[in-house]
Amino acid sequence: MSVDLSDTSATFILLVPLAGAGLALISTGLGRSRSAAQLMMSSLCVASIAALTYFVCGFAFQGLPDQPARWLTIGGKPWSWLADGHLFLHHVALDGSPASLAALLGMASAGLAALVPLGAGADRWRLGACSISTVVFAGWTYPLFAHWVWGGGWLAQLGSNYGLGRGFLDSGGASTIQAMGGLTALAIAWILGPRRGKYTHNGMPSAIPGHNAVFVLFGCVLALAGWWGLNSSGAILFNGAQTGVVVRVAINTILSAASAALAAALVTNMRFGKPDASLTANGWIGGLAASSGACAFVEPLEAVLIGAIAGILVTLAVEWVEVRMSVDDPGGSISAHAMGGLWGILSVGIFASGRTGETTAPHAGQWLAQLVGIATLIGFILPLTYGLNWLLNRAYPQRVSAEGERQGMDLYDLGAGAYPEFITHSDEFTER
Amino acid sequence: MARAAPDSAGLGACHMKILGFVLLVSGWAIVLTAIALLTEEVPRAAFVLAGIGVEIVGLLLLIRAHPVRRGEHE
Numbered sequence: 001m002s003v004d005l006s007d008t009s010a011t012f013i014l015l016v017p018l019a020g021a022g023l024a025l026i027s028t029g030l031g032r033s034r035s036a037a038q039l040m041m042s043s044l045c046v047a048s049i050a051a052l053t054y055f056v057c058g059f060a061f062q063g064l065p066d067q068p069a070r071w072l073t074i075g076g077k078p079w080s081w082l083a084d085g086h087l088f089l090h091h092v093a094l095d096g097s098p099a100s101l102a103a104l105l106g107m108a109s110a111g112l113a114a115l116v117p118l119g120a121g122a123d124r125w126r127l128g129a130c131s132i133s134t135v136v137f138a139g140w141t142y143p144l145f146a147h148w149v150w151g152g153g154w155l156a157q158l159g160s161n162y163g164l165g166r167g168f169l170d171s172g173g174a175s176t177i178q179a180m181g182g183l184t185a186l187a188i189a190w191i192l193g194p195r196r197g198k199y200t201h202n203g204m205p206s207a208i209p210g211h212n213a214v215f216v217l218f219g220c221v222l223a224l225a226g227w228w229g230l231n232s233s234g235a236i237l238f239n240g241a242q243t244g245v246v247v248r249v250a251i252n253t254i255l256s257a258a259s260a261a262l263a264a265a266l267v268t269n270m271r272f273g274k275p276d277a278s279l280t281a282n283g284w285i286g287g288l289a290a291s292s293g294a295c296a297f298v299e300p301l302e303a304v305l306i307g308a309i310a311g312i313l314v315t316l317a318v319e320w321v322e323v324r325m326s327v328d329d330p331g332g333s334i335s336a337h338a339m340g341g342l343w344g345i346l347s348v349g350i351f352a353s354g355r356t357g358e359t360t361a362p363h364a365g366q367w368l369a370q371l372v373g374i375a376t377l378i379g380f381i382l383p384l385t386y387g388l389n390w391l392l393n394r395a396y397p398q399r400v401s402a403e404g405e406r407q408g409m410d411l412y413d414l415g416a417g418a419y420p421e422f423i424t425h426s427d428e429f430t431e432r
Numbered sequence: 433m434a435r436a437a438p439d440s441a442g443l444g445a446c447h448m449k450i451l452g453f454v455l456l457v458s459g460w461a462i463v464l465t466a467i468a469l470l471t472e473e474v475p476r477a478a479f480v481l482a483g484i485g486v487e488i489v490g491l492l493l494l495i496r497a498h499p500v501r502r503g504e505h506e
Contacts, residue, residue, distance in 0.1 A: 034493055075468045085490065162467055190498050325495050371480055379460025379487045383453045
């Protein structure tokens with residue numbers, strides 16, 4: 001029995017929005033109750049704006065391998081830096097062709113990546129500001145890097161141009177979605193600054209617990225279904241995997257998430273005497289983010305190891321970001337997505353060398369190609385996304401006013417709260 | 433209304449931030465140059481790692497530049 005690859009990819013792409021729903025629930029649950037409706041509303045607006053912006057120009061800039069692109073010649077080698085497609089998906093046959101499926105996946109992926117910074121900006125990022133920021137992200141930053149990785153750009157060409165393995169590899173979006181979203185979250189958290197009352201005058205962080213652990217943990221379950229879709233469709237569309245690989249991808253994805261969550265629970269149990277629900281959820285998401293890099297190339301036991309390392313890294317990173325970096329990231333987006341994504345990219349070079357294609361021939365230099373991708377994310381994407389959001393902040397302040405933060409984002413932005421029967425407490429604003 | 437001049441700590445943090453971003457981009461440029469110009473595996477890998485090292489220094493500078501704003505919103 002033969003299975004049509006386009007049908008299979010389309011089916012899996014339809015699962016991807018569940019990952020967005022999961023992330024929205026996690027960010028909302030880890031934020032304050034008086035900002036819950038605004039955060040869910042922001043998630044819906046961000047996903048909508050990302051889809052529309054990607055439709056207008058995103059796919060035209062991202063493109064696919066073997067499609068028209070803009071080239072630079074460096075040292076006699078062609079470097080493709082931007083696709084030269086048509087706006088509004090013109091000339092894309094919406095009939096199940098690889099281009100149409102890539103466009104559909106791109107719409108969902110751009111929205112998913114744009115949702116990540118919402119967790120870092122929770123309780124203080126204005127609805128209008130995150131909407132404008134999403135236009136820039138989904139219309140320019142995301143498609144630019146996605147072209148380099150998935151659209152036949154210069155990172156994907158590192159293999160053919162310079163003999164670095166098969167070029168930069170990313171099966172399900174560890175770089176294009178997770179690391180991009182996580183680094184944008186870092187830029188946003190830096191620009192917004194911490195929530196009022198988060199840091200004492202001597203610089204020590206205060207705990208502001210999330211308001212709904214049930215949202216957070218249910219979001220993790222939804223995210224798994226979304227990640228199955230993301231990793232499977234990415235492997236088929238961008239790595240030439242056959243449908244049989246989907247089983248390996250799904251098994252590796254859940255093993256990575258499971259081992260990451262358990263590692264996070266163990267680490268928090270050892271450090272604090274009890275397992276921490278929010279950090280375990282962050283570990284789960286970090287394991288999913290890490291799985292996206294190598295899920296199509298590694299064995300299940302290696303996926304367990306990748307996940308366990310991701311769980312430990314994310315748990316330690318959450319504390320490091322809050323205490324050492326003094327960055328207020330209520331949703332743990334920076335640690336889970338940036339740290340998990342970067343580790344996922346590196347894991348391809350460590351575990352998947354020699355198994356990154358149909359053949360089992362070793363691919364020398366794969367690890368170097370992956371390092372070049374990481375260097376590009378930190379050395380180019382982070383300054384780019386910070387600079388663009390800094391400019392936006394100059395034109396349209398991204399942070400809510402002090403009064404708005406005291407009222408809560410629900411009342412300030414929407415005029416009504418998520419839980420109208422609740423009473424707002426003011427003890428977080430007292431001097432510590 | 434006249435705008436208050438930035439204090440020396442704020443100015444220092446601003447300079448540190450700019451330097452941090454310059455180092456991030458410089459590290460990336462070193463990585464790209466190594467890939468484009470070097471053909472031997474060992475020197476190429478060494479320069480790529482050196483470029484990433486420069487990026488890490490830039491990142492550390494950025495981290496140090498931002499805690500200065502710690503009390504800004506208190």
